[in-house]
Structure formats: structure tokens, C-alpha cells
Amino acid sequence: MPTQDERDRIALLQGTLDLLILRTLLFGAQHGQGIARSIQLQSHDELMVDHGSLYPALQRLEKQGWISAEWGTSSNNRKARFYKLTKAGRKQLAHETGQWQRLATAIGRVLGPQESEG
Amino acid sequence: MFNWRRRREPDFTQEIEAHLALEVDRLRGEGMSAEEAQATARREFGNVLRAQEQFRESGRWMWLDHLLRDMKFALRVLLRNPGFTTVAVLSLALGIGVNALVFSVANAVVLRPLPVSRPEQLAFLEPPHHPSISFPDYRELRDRNQVFSGLVGYRIVAVEMESQSGPSRSWGYLATGNYFDVLGVRPYLGRFFHPADDSRPGASPYAVLSYGSWKSRFGGDREIVGKTIRINRQPYTVIGVAGPEFHGTEVFYWPEIWVPMMMQAQIEPGNSWLERRETGNTWTIGRLKDGVTRSRATANLNTIAADLSRRFPSTDDGLRFKLATPGLVGDMLGALTRAFSFGMLVLAGLVLLAACTNLASLVTARGKDRQREIAIRLSIGATRGRVLRQVLTEALVLALMGGTAGYGLAFVLSGVLSAWRAPLDFPVQFDVNPDWRVFLFATAISVMAGVLFGLAPARAASRTDANAILKGDQPRWGRGKLAARDVLLVVQVALCFVLVSACLLSVHGLQRAFATNLGFQPQGVSIAGFELGLAGYTEEKGRDFRNHAVENIAALPGVESVSDSNSVPLSIDQSSCSIYPEDQPNLRTSESQSAIMYQVSPQFFHTMRIELLAGREFTWHDDAKSSRVAVVNRAFAKRVLRAESALGRRFRCGHGGELTEVVGEAEDGKYESLADSNQPAFFVPILQVYNSTTILEVRSSLPDNEITARIRESLTGLDPQLPLYSTGGLVQLLGFAFFPMKAAAIALSFFGVLAAMLAITGIYGLVSYSVASRTREIGIRIAMGANQSQVMKLVATRVAAxxxxxxVLGLFLALAAGSVLRSVIYGASPHDPRVLLSVLLTIVVLGLVSSWGPALRALRIDPAVALRRE
Structure with a gap:
């Protein structure tokens, strides 16, 4: 029934959503729907953001003090809650990005030879 | 209910709605119809409710919401099982109540500071061996020290006080003029006396009444200030009344009156000691100056003490001070009281521990039955953490209910205890009413108890395998591995063992104390006390009165023999003096031994049945005109005179005392307390050394109350105004000596009975549960032909093990706890095999009694019913 692309998107690993949200906000304040959309577009539709878990994640980040929020108006004149990266959030983003890259490299190393063999 | 949270829920819902609207805008921009876009946006978002729920769970106050819900649920569960709840709350109430009660006694006696201003600054000055110093020494300390802002001297005294109901014996304090100022207490009525009121001997006939005596003796007369009352038949002006909370500086003693120290000669006629260095009658309490440490104060005092002992070697040799907390006469009573309180607290703690183990196994057993419920909750999505919390909350709710009941119990009982007056000629009274410390303690132990007995079931609950339970697998118990409840039962039996042995030891010790050789026979002796000095008798008139009294009473029918003395052994009033044997002329004061002294009339040894080992009794010829003589006990001969036979030896009582020759030797006895061992004592004729304090001893074949009435009649005939005290059978009046033991025996027996009750319910619960969970198995065995003894064996083996x-565990614990028990029980020997054997027997009986019912149930299992049941 659903007409939108049937090809399998990658469901987000737990914990990576936070990182992606912080990264997205690096380019400026954005509301929830915009963040989801932006992640999807930037990953060339590879990553699918579960809207249902997006807002609890935002809530969590806000509580940690990494993002702040206030109500504003969207480009098409709708009321929306806009999120903005805080100073602590920037630090956290740098830290997590480093972590993630190390992890990705390490996993790449482990998977690498297998690929070349096959 | 979440108003206090930073971000409100509607705000969150609004955000989601905004999101959906934005999505719809986007999808419509891609060409979808309005409805299609709505549906897709919703679908993509997923479960809105779930997102909201997650939001809510992240709230800061969530735990409170959970707690309230858990508590509501726990209350529902507990109300649904009234039987279980009642048993649990009752046993907790007993356990916690006992602890709160013992703690409130300890609190009153040891922990609570005196109700004076800044009590932490007060220090009791304690010289070695004896808590008091001479009044001249007090004066020097007061004037020369640099560390106290004030130093008070005082003494407990008995007086004859006249009130609306005529003259009667009362107890009070002689206190220096600075007493109330240094302590910093305020009068309830009128004023207190000050240093200016206490400057010259005999010039300050003022009295301050205690609140209690003002109420009971003077009917709470608001006009009492300025009125004259008669003390020792002399007029005194009442200048004030103390507040209801102030009972002087000893926690156990409630005085009726305070009189300035300079009235000493009038208050204690015939024995004026204010200028005597030989008489150490003054207790001292100092208030440390701000910033002065106790060690600096001690050093300063000891510099003065060293000077005193250099200047007055005959009286102050070896004088030193240490500082003690006021309230318990330094270490004389303090050390013992602290040890006793600690021992009692430990035992009470054990009772609570036993109650907790009992409950833990009870709750665990219920936990097994509730496994289905827990499994269902787990399978419909409750986290293990939530289930755990629920189980713990239930335990805590139970514990708090038990705690509340226990606190109530303690409150009532301590009220009774506070109002109770020991049947002694001495106002021993404690204010053990619980204060905030007791409340805090009760709350803390309730919570601890809840956690303690909640842990086991919580562990079981968190391990629940939802799949297996819901499929209908029976939890197995009864064979193989040691289950948690087995361990609990072992612990409980061990605790029960310890408590029952403590209880038996104390009862045993008490029996022994009563049977022990006192060195005299109180049975069949009645006594009556009176104070001739207070009643205004001179020595000459006093002697006449005594002789008349003895003559008249000896003539009464049924009287075997009569004597009089200044005191009797084991009563509260004991005097002693330092002994200087004639053959050790250079003995220093610090090396001299002190011995207890009695001034007795002829016939005393006969009346009291004190056995003379050698020599002779006193006669009517041993009077003031003949040479001084004494009868000494065995310990005096051996330890003080260092002689095989004391007869003919001579000694002095006090450095400058008269040379006294030993004419008789008596058996050893108990004089100050039942714990005495080989205490030196000696007796001198009252005809040679007069004392206005008189105790008449009458041995007769009549019942105590009858002979007491006759004695009273006969004395009233001689002087109708003379107040009598300590009248009655000597056995009853020795209550003072037996009082601590009796109190310990009663408390310990109470503990023992509690522990036994808890053990019975514990074992009963275990065996019932064992039988219930093995009904099928037993049914099968019976069906297969197992006979009664085989079934019995099945049930009993494990319990017996x-x-x-x-x-065994309890035995080791009891042996290890021996030192604690010894501090509580006189003559307790925790290694006594007879006691241990009877404890073992008790445990066996408890085991039999409590497993009887369930075992019978096992025997009556009908295989047909058991196998069909499912």
C-alpha cells in the first residue's frame, strides 16, 4: 500500500540519533520536523528517523543542557518549537563525533579483510 | 499533578501537533490529498501516546508518582490479606516497640543531656575511688581554678519536711549558692538562691521546692513563695519553685527540695562537715569557660590537686581528677549504666532481627504464591525495576505500619515506666518519655527493618521467570539446594537460642542471687528506720529513746530478738572509712584500704544471724566508758590487717581515729551490692560511737505486716511526731539491692518469650509451607504405600537439620555474646552447661510444638484428593 520507496532504509542505532540531532543543529536552529527531514535528506534517504522517538530524544538532550528550545514560527508560518545548540552541546558534539569516528574506523578494520577475501 | 515540573505536558502535545501539521504541509506539497497526507504523517510519527508516555517518564517527579501508586497498590494488597497483615504488623510492632522502649530508657539515662542551659559545657569532677571531695577542697578548687566559669558543690540529703499531711521523710539537695546560676535554670515561681544567700553558716534558712513536691505536698499553692515551712523542725522560708522539667543534676534522682549549703549543720544535725577535710561529702560540677578543652581543665585541676595532696597528705594524698558527664555520679554509676544500656540495646536489636527474619520468610512464602501475579505484570511490560520497587514498597509500608504501632506501644509503656516509683526509701525515678530522638530512632529502625525483610522477596521477584510460571510450572522447594528461607530459619533459630539463653541465664542468676549467702539472714527480720537528729534529739535524749524503743519492742509477743544500728547491709545508706592498722604506722592515705562500717547495738549479730567465727559479740558493757572495741569480718582480717586471726589487733578508723581493738571475727557478707566479693567490713558498738540515724531490727515469728504494725504503734507511743521510714520486712526492703537484677530478669524474660514466639511462628510457617508445596508428592508416596513414619521422616528431616x-550457630553466638550478657546479669556464666542444655531443650520443644500441626496435616493427606487437585 505505502507508495513511498519500498527499499530498506537503515533504522538508526540506539544513541546515534542524539549525535545526528546535535550535528544537524550545528547549521542553525531548527524545529523537530525540520531536523528529521534534514537527517533524511543529508543521508540521501538512507537513514530513517522514527518521528515517535525523535521528540523524547529532543527532550532528553534539552534536559542534559545540550540544546535549548523556544517557540517560533516556521517558514510556512506555522507555530513550531525551535531547537538550538548550546555551548555544552557543541562540546558534546565534538566529543561524540570523535568517538563515533573511532568506532566506525575500528569496525571498518574488522570488516575490511573479510570484504577483500570475499 | 505535575505542575511543578519544568515543562508541562500540554506543551509537549502541542509540539507534536505542530510537527504533524508541518509534515502534512510537506506531504501536500509533494502532491498528496489532505486526508492522505494526514494519515501518512500520523503513520510516520508512530504511536503518539507512546511518545507522550516516554516524555512523562522522563519527568523529574516521576519517582514520587510511582511511589504513591506503589503505596496505594501495596495498601490494597495488604488489605486483601488481613491475616497476613495482622501477623506481620503485630510482630513488627513488638520488635520495634521493644527497641524504641529500650532506646528511650537509654536515651533518658545515658544520651539525653540535663535540662539546663548549654549542658555540653558541664563536667562532673571525679576523684579516684569515690565521687566526692571535702568541702574545704571544694572551696579551694572553686577559688583557684582558671578553667571553670563556675563550680558548684552539692550533696544528696534526707530531711524531715513538714507539710499539710504532717512531718515526713523527704529527699533533697544541699547546694552551694551558685548552683542555679551556674546550671542556668529558671524558677517556675519566686526566685532561686544565689551566692549572697549562702555566705555564712546557718544564716540562710531558705528552701526551693521541686515542682513535684510543690504539687503533691503543698497542693500547688500559688501563694507558697514567702511562706514558712518546717524542715527538721526548724523554720525555712520558701523562696521559689523549680520548673517541672528540672530534677537536679542526677538523672535517676528526683529531689523534693534544695537548701543552701551553709545550712548543712542544720540539715544534717550532729554531723557538721563543712570545715572538715576528713569528710568527703561534696559532689562537684563545673561549667567550662568558653574555649577551654576538657584536657586543659583536667590539667588545671590536677595542678591544684597535687598542691592539696602535698599540703594535706593525711586526707588528700593521691588526689586526682577526671571529668565525667554529669547525671550518673561519674563512672560510679555511669560505666555500669552505659554497659547495661548497650547490652539491652543489643538484645532488643536481636529480637527485631528475629522478627525481620520471620517476616522475610513469611513474605517469601507469599512471594512464591504471588509469582503468577508478578509474571503477568512482567509479561505485559513492567520492567524488573518496577516490580522490585513494588515489592520493596510493600515491605516498607508494612514496616511503617508496624513501626507506628510499635512506637505507640513504646510511648504507652514508657509513660507507665516514667510514672512508676521504685519501692524504695529513695526517690529513684526516670523520665523515659520518648522525645524526638526516640521518634527518629523508631523511624530509622522501621525503615531498616522494611528493607531487611523486603530484600529476600525482592530478590525472588526480580528472578521470576515469567514464561515458566505462566505455563504452570510449580516452584520447587523441599529438596536439594539450600533455599533462602532455610537460611532465614537457621538464623532465626540461632537468634532465638541466644535470647532464650540470655533469658534463662538471667532467671538463673536471679535465683542464685536470692540463694547466695548474704552473710546475714533477712528472712524473718522486720525493720523500722528513723532519724533522731532531724527530729531534734540530742545525743543523750537519743540514746534514751533508742533504749526505750528496744526494751518496749523486745517485750512484744512473738519477738525473738531486737537490736538497732545505723544501717543494715545492702540498704542504700552505707558508710565507710579508711583503716590504719596499728602495726603499719607509716601507711599513706592513698595506700590505706577502706572498709564498710556499721554502728550496732548488742544482739545485732544474733538478730541478723551473722555468724561469729571467733571472739565475742558486743555487750551492754561496751559503752562510752570502756575501751574501744570492734568486730571485723574475715576479709577485713585477711586483707586489711593481713592476719590469720584478727583478735587482739588494733586499728584506727580514719587517720586521727581512736585506737580500736578487735574482739570478734564475723563471716563475710554482701554489703554494698550483691556483686561484692570479699569486701572488708567492721562493726563497732553504737554505745561507743553514737549515730542519730537509727534502724531497728526485729526478728520475730509474726508475719511482716503484723509485726511492722506493732513496731509502729510502739514507736508512736514514745514520740507521735517522729516520722518513720523503711518500715516492713527486710527482704522486701532489700529491693534496692535486687532491683537492677529484677529489672534485668524481667526485661530479658520478655525478650526470651518474644524470641520463642517468633521462632514458633517461623518454624510453623516453614513446615506448613513445606507440606503445602509437597502435597502432591506426599499424596503420591502415600498412594504408593508409604507408611506414617516414612511420611513423618519426609517432613521432619529437613526441619530437624x-x-x-x-x-549450633546460636551456641557459638551465645558464647561469643558472653561478655555482653555478663554486663547485664549478675553472676551470669554463659558457659554454664546446664543453661545451654536447657536452652537446647527449649529449642527442641519449640520445634515439636510448632511443627506438630503441619506434620499432622501431612499425615492426613488423602492421596485421592491430593492427586486430583490442580
Whole structure:
């Protein structure tokens, strides 16, 4: 029934959503729907953001003090809650990005030879 | 209900709605119809409710919401099981109540500071061996020290006080003029006396009444200030009344009156000691100056003490001070009281521990039955953490209910205890009413108890395998591995063992104390006390009165013999003096030994049945005109005179005392307390050394109350105004000596009975549960032809093994706890095999009694019913 692309998107690993949200906000304040959309577009539709878990994640980040929020108006004149990266959030983003890259490299190393063999 | 949270829920819902609207805008921009876009946006978002729920769970106050819900649920569960709840709350109430009660006694006696201003600055000056110093020494300390802002001297005294109901014996304090100022207390009525009121001997006939005596003796007369009352038949002006909370500086003693120290000669006629260095009658309490440490104060005092002992070697040799907390006469009573309180607290703690183990196994057993419920909750999505919390909350709710009941119990009982007056000629009274410390303590132990007995079921609950339970697998118990409840039962039996042995030891000790050789026979002796000095008798008139009294009473029918003395052994009033044997002329004061002294009339040894080992009794010829003589006890001969036979030896009582020759030797006895061992004592004729304090001893074949009435009649005939005290059978009046033991025996027996009750319910619960969970198995065995003894064996083996294990553990604990028990019980020997054997027997009986019912149930299992049941 659903007409939108049937090809399998990658469901987000737990914990990576936070990182992606912080990264997205690096380019400026954005509301929830915009963040989801932006992640999807930037990953060339590879990553699918579960809207249902997006807002609890935002809530969590806000509580940690990494993002702040206030109500504003969207480009098409709708009321929306806009999120903005805080100073602590920037630090956290740098830290997590480093972590993630190390992890990705390490996993790449482990998977690498297998690929070349096959 | 979440108003206090930073971000409100509607705000969150609004955000989601905004999101959906934005999505719809986007999808419509891609060409979808309005409805299609709505549906897709919703679908993509997923479960809105779930997102909201997650939001809510992240709230800061969530735990409170959970707690309230858990508590509501716990209350529902507990109300649904009234039987279980009642048993649990009752046993907790007993356990916690006992602890709160013992703690409130300890609090009153040891922990609570005196109700004076800044009590932490006060220090009791304690010289070695004896808590008091001479008044001249007090004066020097007061004037020369640099560390106290004030130093008070005082003494407990008995007086004859006249009130609306005529003259009667009362107890009070002689206190220096600075007493109330240094302590910093305020009068309830009128004023207190000050240093200016206490400057010259005999010039300050003022009295301050205690609140209690103002109420009971003077009917709470608001006009009392300025009125004259008669003390020792002399007029005194009442200048004030103390507040209801102030009972002087000893926690156990409630005085009726305070009189300035300079009235000493009038208050204690015939014995004026204010200028005597030989008489150490003054207790001292100092208030440390701000910033002065106790060690600096001690050093300063000891510099003065060293000077005193250099200047007055005959009286102050070896004088030193240490500082003690006021309230318990320094270490004389303090050390013992602290040890006793600690021992009692430990035992009470054990009772609570036993109650907790009992409950833990009870709750665990219920936990097994509730496994289905927990499994269902787990399978519909409750986290293990939530289930755990629920189980713990239930335990805590139970504990708090028990705690509340226990606190109530303690409150009532301590009220009774506070109002109770020991049947002694001495106002021993404690204010053990619980204060905030007791409340805090009760709350803390309730919570601890809840956590303690909640842990086991919580562990079981968190391990629940939802799949297996819901499929209908029976939890197995009864064979193989040691289950948690087995361990609990072993612990409980061990605790029960310890408590029952403590209880038996104390009862045993008490029996021994009563049977022990006192060195005299109180049975069949009645006594009556009176104070001739207070009643205004001179020595000459006093002697006449005594002789008349003895003559008249000896003539009464049924009287075997009569004597009089200044005191009797084991009563509260004991005097002693330092002994200087004639053959050790250079003995220093610090090396001299002190011995207890009695001034007795002829016939005393006969009346009291004190056995003379050698020499002779006193006669009517041993009077003031003949040479001084004494009868000494065995310990005096051996330890003080260092002689095989004391006869003919001579000694002095006090450095400058008269040379006294030993004419008789008596058996040893108990004089100050039942714990005395080989205490030196000696007797001198009252005809040679007069004392206005008189105790008449009358041995007769009549019942105590009858002979007491006759004695009273006969004395009233001689002087109708003379107040009598300590009248009655000597056995009853020795209550003072037996009082601590009796109190310990009663408390310990109470503990023992509690522990036994808890053990019975514990074992009963275990065996019932064992039988219930093995009904099928037993049914099958019976069907297969097992006979009664085989079924019995099935049920009993494990219980017997657990009981044995518990008893062994308890035995070790009891042996290890020996020192604690010894501090509580006179003559307790925790290694006494007879006691241990009877404890073992008790445990066996408890085991039999409590497993009887369930075992019978096992025998009556009908295989047909058991196998069909499912």
C-alpha cells in the first residue's frame, strides 16, 4: 500500500540519533520536523528517523543542557518549537563525533579483510 | 499533578501537533490529498501516546508518582490479606516497640543531656575511688581554678519536711549558692538562691521546692513563695519553685527540695562537715569557660590537686581528677549504666532481627504464591525495576505500619515506666518519655527493618521467570539446594537460642542471687528506720529513746530478738572509712584500704544471724566508758590487717581515729551490692560511737505486716511526731539491692518469650509451607504405600537439620555474646552447661510444638484428593 520507496532504509542505532540531532543543529536552529527531514535528506534517504522517538530524544538532550528550545514560527508560518545548540552541546558534539569516528574506523578494520577475501 | 515540573505536558502535545501539521504541509506539497497526507504523517510519527508516555517518564517527579501508586497498590494488597497483615504488623510492632522502649530508657539515662542551659559545657569532677571531695577542697578548687566559669558543690540529703499531711521523710539537695546560676535554670515561681544567700553558716534558712513536691505536698499553692515551712523542725522560708522539667543534676534522682549549703549543720544535725577535710561529702560540677578543652581543665585541676595532696597528705594524698558527664555520679554509676544500656540495646536489636527474619520468610512464602501475579505484570511490560520497587514498597509500608504501632506501644509503656516509683526509701525515678530522638530512632529502625525483610522477596521477584510460571510450572522447594528461607530459619533459630539463653541465664542468676549467702539472714527480720537528729534529739535524749524503743519492742509477743544500728547491709545508706592498722604506722592515705562500717547495738549479730567465727559479740558493757572495741569480718582480717586471726589487733578508723581493738571475727557478707566479693567490713558498738540515724531490727515469728504494725504503734507511743521510714520486712526492703537484677530478669524474660514466639511462628510457617508445596508428592508416596513414619521422616528431616544448624550457630553466638550478657546479669556464666542444655531443650520443644500441626496435616493427606487437585 505505502507508495513511498519500498527499499530498506537503515533504522538508526540506539544513541546515534542524539549525535545526528546535535550535528544537524550545528547549521542553525531548527524545529523537530525540520531536523528529521534534514537527517533524511543529508543521508540521501538512507537513514530513517522514527518521528515517535525523535521528540523524547529532543527532550532528553534539552534536559542534559545540550540544546535549548523556544517557540517560533516556521517558514510556512506555522507555530513550531525551535531547537538550538548550546555551548555544552557543541562540546558534546565534538566529543561524540570523535568517538563515533573511532568506532566506525575500528569496525571498518574488522570488516575490511573479510570484504577483500570475499 | 505535575505542575511543578519544568515543562508541562500540554506543551509537549502541542509540539507534536505542530510537527504533524508541518509534515502534512510537506506531504501536500509533494502532491498528496489532505486526508492522505494526514494519515501518512500520523503513520510516520508512530504511536503518539507512546511518545507522550516516554516524555512523562522522563519527568523529574516521576519517582514520587510511582511511589504513591506503589503505596496505594501495596495498601490494597495488604488489605486483601488481613491475616497476613495482622501477623506481620503485630510482630513488627513488638520488635520495634521493644527497641524504641529500650532506646528511650537509654536515651533518658545515658544520651539525653540535663535540662539546663548549654549542658555540653558541664563536667562532673571525679576523684579516684569515690565521687566526692571535702568541702574545704571544694572551696579551694572553686577559688583557684582558671578553667571553670563556675563550680558548684552539692550533696544528696534526707530531711524531715513538714507539710499539710504532717512531718515526713523527704529527699533533697544541699547546694552551694551558685548552683542555679551556674546550671542556668529558671524558677517556675519566686526566685532561686544565689551566692549572697549562702555566705555564712546557718544564716540562710531558705528552701526551693521541686515542682513535684510543690504539687503533691503543698497542693500547688500559688501563694507558697514567702511562706514558712518546717524542715527538721526548724523554720525555712520558701523562696521559689523549680520548673517541672528540672530534677537536679542526677538523672535517676528526683529531689523534693534544695537548701543552701551553709545550712548543712542544720540539715544534717550532729554531723557538721563543712570545715572538715576528713569528710568527703561534696559532689562537684563545673561549667567550662568558653574555649577551654576538657584536657586543659583536667590539667588545671590536677595542678591544684597535687598542691592539696602535698599540703594535706593525711586526707588528700593521691588526689586526682577526671571529668565525667554529669547525671550518673561519674563512672560510679555511669560505666555500669552505659554497659547495661548497650547490652539491652543489643538484645532488643536481636529480637527485631528475629522478627525481620520471620517476616522475610513469611513474605517469601507469599512471594512464591504471588509469582503468577508478578509474571503477568512482567509479561505485559513492567520492567524488573518496577516490580522490585513494588515489592520493596510493600515491605516498607508494612514496616511503617508496624513501626507506628510499635512506637505507640513504646510511648504507652514508657509513660507507665516514667510514672512508676521504685519501692524504695529513695526517690529513684526516670523520665523515659520518648522525645524526638526516640521518634527518629523508631523511624530509622522501621525503615531498616522494611528493607531487611523486603530484600529476600525482592530478590525472588526480580528472578521470576515469567514464561515458566505462566505455563504452570510449580516452584520447587523441599529438596536439594539450600533455599533462602532455610537460611532465614537457621538464623532465626540461632537468634532465638541466644535470647532464650540470655533469658534463662538471667532467671538463673536471679535465683542464685536470692540463694547466695548474704552473710546475714533477712528472712524473718522486720525493720523500722528513723532519724533522731532531724527530729531534734540530742545525743543523750537519743540514746534514751533508742533504749526505750528496744526494751518496749523486745517485750512484744512473738519477738525473738531486737537490736538497732545505723544501717543494715545492702540498704542504700552505707558508710565507710579508711583503716590504719596499728602495726603499719607509716601507711599513706592513698595506700590505706577502706572498709564498710556499721554502728550496732548488742544482739545485732544474733538478730541478723551473722555468724561469729571467733571472739565475742558486743555487750551492754561496751559503752562510752570502756575501751574501744570492734568486730571485723574475715576479709577485713585477711586483707586489711593481713592476719590469720584478727583478735587482739588494733586499728584506727580514719587517720586521727581512736585506737580500736578487735574482739570478734564475723563471716563475710554482701554489703554494698550483691556483686561484692570479699569486701572488708567492721562493726563497732553504737554505745561507743553514737549515730542519730537509727534502724531497728526485729526478728520475730509474726508475719511482716503484723509485726511492722506493732513496731509502729510502739514507736508512736514514745514520740507521735517522729516520722518513720523503711518500715516492713527486710527482704522486701532489700529491693534496692535486687532491683537492677529484677529489672534485668524481667526485661530479658520478655525478650526470651518474644524470641520463642517468633521462632514458633517461623518454624510453623516453614513446615506448613513445606507440606503445602509437597502435597502432591506426599499424596503420591502415600498412594504408593508409604507408611506414617516414612511420611513423618519426609517432613521432619529437613526441619530437624535446620533446627540443629540454628542451634549450633546460636551456641557459638551465645558464647561469643558472653561478655555482653555478663554486663547485664549478675553472676551470669554463659558457659554454664546446664543453661545451654536447657536452652537446647527449649529449642527442641519449640520445634515439636510448632511443627506438630503441619506434620499432622501431612499425615492426613488423602492421596485421592491430593492427586486430583490442580
Amino acid at each position: 535446620l533446627l540443629a544448624a540454628g542451634s
